[in-house]
Amino acid sequence: MKPKSISAATRPRVGKWLVTGPPLAYLLLFFAIPSLIMVLASFRTPGEFGGLAPLFEEGRLDLNLDSYVRFFSESIYAQIFAKSVWYALATTLFCLALAYPLAALIAKSGRRYRDLLLLLVILPFWSNFLIRVYAWMIIFGPNAALARTVNGVLAWFGHEPVPLLFSSFAVLVCLVYVHLPFMVLPLYANLEKHDQALLDAAQDLGANAWQRFWRITFPLSLPGVYAGAALVFIPALGIFAIPDILGGPEDSLIGNVIKQQFLETRDWPFGSVLSIVLTIAALFLAGLAACVARGNLGTPSSVKAARA
């Protein structure tokens, strides 16, 4: 007879697989395997009419580093990369600057208003992303009130009129607009948990409002800041629809180049190389942020100051 303990021990393990199995299978099927296919594609030769050339040519394996060589030898791609990082960084910083006071306001408001304000933050998700981007096209349009007001003021100072649409300005504004909720929500979730007694204690110990923010609230909100930054920075780094619709030719970002490689130039291996570099860059920057976060939490500035 089988000892009872074994069946009792296996049962939870079966349950665990039932729970974790489907999502694991999903990730394997739709993330891990496609990623591996992409890595393989990056070493292959583009086909004559797009797609990929056969893997076996005249009995030998056709794998090469041509696309990687191209990426590192033509500086234009590194420049576009740098520009994309720059746009993503600017988006993250603007989102942080706008979201922090908003999240703090929501966290501080009473129960009734809090839910309403949160609803307003996520309300834009109810309409399609592309529709919202096209809406900005109308707002920035040359005959819209915004452009006419801006150019009216400029003319008053004797300045040439400027186009708002198809500009870096339009791209950045829309990037910030689209990503703002992703910064507000984690910040709110963090700030909402803060203990008022800590602020009272800080005030009692002589800290004014500014010192209370910088020494207590802000350091304690850093996990929320990092979560929001990651949620904004990573998608903003790979975005292509917004520069496509609202940007000029100068505003092409890495996402646009990747899309171009697959849909227009039909150079799949090179597109794969760009995608891989983008993924690695995002992972690297996220890892760097995590390290900074841990270092920051490990030795707060107050302690350094106390030791000095």
Add this chain to the structure above:
Amino acid sequence: MALLEIQNVTRRFGDFTAVDNVSIGIEAGEFFTLLGPSGCGKTTLLRMIAGFDLPDGGRVLLNGEDLAGRPPERRPMRMVFQSYALFPHMTVEGNVAFPLQMAKTPAAEIGAKIAAALEDVRLQGFGKRYPHELSGGQKQRVALGRALVTHPAVLLLDEPLAALDAKLREEMQIELINLQKEVGITFVYVTHDQTEALALSHRIAVMNKGRVEQLDAPSKIYGFPRTRFVADFIGQCNLFSGPVAASGNGLVTVDVPALGPVRVATDSKLAPGRPATIALRPEKIRIEATAPADTPDNHYRGTVADLLYMGDVTVYRVATPGGMRVEALLANSQSGRAKFFEVGDAVEMSWSVEAGHFIEE
């Protein structure tokens, strides 16, 4: 004039009066306690002293200066919060350094001051730890060290020991007494625990429903409670009510129904017929198996209705023939003998005219 003057302070929340016309003068170097049941307005009063809340009426003066215009960060007082409120992202040193940095203490002096404060609260060697790495008692000490490091004029403590277990609480009480003596800072201490208040304080203000019922030294509060509330709240107390039967020569006799005439020595003049209440502590009552040899001032018979053995003492509830329950307390000073009487035993109770005293109604 006292160091800290609370003058006719009132605080209302809507039509509820949390603090009702309270006036207290606290002297420099005093260990002063606000004692009262939960919800009686102790925290509200303390927060008005600290400046987190402003009175609707009355004033708070420190060294004769009205503090009304001063926010908490500019009052030379420190508060120790019940939850400790340690900054979780700073080490013990960082926490203790915080008020020094806020006071713009030169960096060269900060290290020595932190070390001195940590020594005061016996936490040497814990400077590099984070709050989550400390026990409850240690957190409490950090909160004390942080509050004391800048040598404030007054330290405000809101039930600082409530979260500790009984053994540690007793230890911390002794430490608090020593610490207060050592640093010589005025302590304003809030608690709902009467034994804690009696053990720690130089003076106690007993609060009830936002008012101060009695302000006295611990021995006076315990021995001579002035009101029914104070008598009831501070330890056990027998309360005998009835009309005054006779009065004169510093002796008043009250006719207590179900017990009999009770004689009390008093200076106050009570007209016969007037209702009066006598407070009598259980330990002032003598109970014996046989009638006392001398002729005591007050002497009654009864039977033990129930008893509570507490180790050091036993509390007997004696039923009189008239149906009244009188509580008496006997120290179990003879080792090996748990109690002197059993339930159902007939006993003789007696007490002197000095044992009881009149309270206000």
